[in-house]
Amino acid sequence: MKVRAAVVGLGWAGRELWLRLLSEHEDFEVVAAVDPDPASRAAAVAMGVPAHTTMDALGPRTVDIAVVAVPNHLHAEVAAALLRRRISVFLEKPVCLTTAEADALAAAEQNGGILLAGSAAAHRGDVQKLAELLPQVGRIRHVTLAWVRARGVPQPGGWFTQRSKSGGGVLVDLGWHLLDVLTYLLGPAPVTQVIGSVSDDFVSSGAWSATWREDQPTDVPAGNVEDTARGFLLREDGISVSLQASWASHEALDASVITIEGSKGTARLHCTFGFSPNRAPERVLTLTREGTTQQIPLPAEPIGTEYGRQLDGLAGLLADPGRRGVAVAQARNTVQLVESFYASARAARPADHAPQFAPHR
Structure with missing residues (x-):
């Protein structure tokens, strides 16, 4: 049925x-x-x-x-x-x-x-291949997570860029995906230290909008959230994490990059998450050990496959009583991290120079 x-x-x-x-x-x-x-x-x-x-x-x-x-x-x-x-x-x-x-x-x-x-993002074939490499990098020391768009502000002036409706800018949007990937790759762990910074150089200009979304123009002239978030996290297990999420930048192409540094090697995935047409020409996964870099073959899959793949096991999850409470617990951890990130960013900048990012109170 x-x-x-x-x-x-x-x-x-x-x-x-x-x-x-x-x-x-x-x-x-x-x-x-x-x-x-x-x-x-x-x-x-x-x-x-x-x-x-x-x-x-x-x-x-x-x-x-x-x-x-x-x-x-x-x-x-x-x-x-x-x-x-x-x-x-x-x-x-x-x-x-x-x-x-x-x-x-x-x-x-x-x-x-x-x-x-x-x-x-965790259902992408290339991210899953990256996960398979983790035993070969040894004890994980540091992870770099980045999703940087060339031009990709969603509907400037729309709800995405209004903190009262979005809850925050690119950190809540793209950053949440990156944090989910981190949990998928390494498992959950409390984050004990967070340093964050934000900026809003592009969010108020339609020239930097995500054209592929075909959003309708809005009469709201500007957004009041960040378009770029940069941070450094320290997990309770000792693994450090660098994070950057940007809706827009001066790059020519969008890029999503995950680098995992370990005691025995470094694994790196360079690709483009999402549906942007400003994509990296190819997805590249490498494993580097003792000065030698090996490129790992990746499965071919159409853009957006990961969204449909989420539905494949959904019927089974609905029938599993053990899933009750899991999503809320994971979301609570992510929200607490986001709150700490924004608090750090607010403390780091004078009020008259800071973007009006969401306070999460």
């Missing part, structure tokens, strides 16, 4: 990703879509999906799981409401924006549906 799925939120991700991917996947039947915007609902109806104005039309007798793709500030509220209705939820990052929201989700999940968190 197929899993009955609904998509809540029909922005770019809801329309272009989840409606299509769920419709194409053999494990799912898309039974409903929800969005207050008439044009968005019309797009769903054109795909043969019944569309509704509110979540009142969804219930546990007709929907097994809801994929939530609403703006960040609504993630926890919408997910909690669905969980309380005993509808399980698949929620893309960020799962929540504050520890208080994490607590609310935990309470809603306790006697309701199961919360599952999306983490696309």
